[in-house]
Amino acid sequence: MTRSTTQAVGRVNPKMKVAVIGTGYVGLVTGAVLAEVGHDVVCVDRDQSKLDKIDNGVSPIYEAGLNEVLSDVVSTGRLVTTTSIEESLKGCEVLFIAVGTPSGPDGQPDMSQVKSVAAEIGKHVYGPLIVVNKSTVPIGSADVVKSWIVEAGANADTISMVSNPEFLREGSAVKDTQQPSRIVIGASDEASADKMKELYDSFDCPVLVTDVASAELIKYASNCFLATKISFINAMSHLCELTGANVDSIAEGMGLDDRIGPKFLGAGLGWGGSCFPKDVDALIQISESLGADPGLLREVKGINQAQTSRFIDRLRDELGGFEGKKVGLFGLAFKPNTDDIRDAKSIQIFKAVTREGGSVLAHDPAAGDYAKADHPELPQTDIPLEVARDADAVVLVTEWKQYNDIDFSEMADLMKGDVVFDGRRHWDKAAVEAAGLRYFTIGGGTGD
């Protein structure tokens, strides 16, 4: 079946009544796309200001294509909102828990939001209900969540727990949900597995039905494997810098082996965002708690940290220290096409420069508001090239397409110094050097 990027899939028949608790990236996109295929969806969030936006067909998060889907499903009444879990349970057949599970101080996922949702469900549920964990939760959580629901008053026989992890990427979350690579359903009984298959009937992709623990582990395994792939190429990037080899050629040469594949071999400042850091930490912690050796994942995490530190060290060396130096940052988001700055390398660089007496000016096409809220002390500009004004060095942190057409001569005129650090191998070394600037990047092959 061929589909456009803004349209999901065929319509379902029969439609189901679905509740989605939490309107973050995962919950809102899941709810919107399930409504798009024809289900009746209630989205629940305790933040009324978010719901007001959704009710107007406007997404509270920056995500390509989401406004279009939302305005369609809200105007046709297939997606409604409420702050009340009790309200959402009326007639509900399938309830998704999609609230945050941030890393706690020990790396263990913080389940407090899931726990309070479970208590609300337990208090108010009155019919048979499939409760789906969409949040990334520790292996074995389905039983724990069910026990919280039952403790709060529900009859255990009426609650079926399912794990149905999401694999969506920020920036392409709508498309990833409309056209998933696979749907994984971890169910403890056949009836709820069948009901979940029915829910996703109109999606054209492989559906894997398995046990709950396997589904929970598939999510961690997938994200940790992708993080491993990136850390692997980043380890190669260091060797490239030391040997004169070119990491792009290494990635290309490896990726042509279809057992390896070319994706997620982009060397750069390392991985960040809301999932990889949290999930790698969680699987390390889970492994330790079960007596398994998390050595591989510790190394994957260590390489990621070292990758950014090495870059900052090189920048400091080139500037002869950060004291009194001004550094312009192109990009704040942890990757392009998102406004998310969670575990973004921009913040790490900002902190290192300012801690050592330097200053920073940053630009980002989308993440400015979040950055201002979390780091009000981080100076920003709305005009990309302004970051170069009087700067001793500029750093490309996020490879936004808006930075493809930077006029390097204009940049050189604005700068005080001549140091350009490209953290994503995104700019053309020859073009930067033609403007009289010095170009440095990760992964060698450029003669620097």
Ligand code: UDX
């Ligand atoms: C990821 C997974 O891809 C997704 O399946 C899961 O559901 C959530 O976590 P996301 O965090 O949105 O999605 O971003 P992704 O595009 O995977 O990038 C993650 C990080 O890896 C970013 O910091 C990105 O810059 C970095 N990255 C990615 C690289 O450094 N090199 C690459 O080749 C790819």
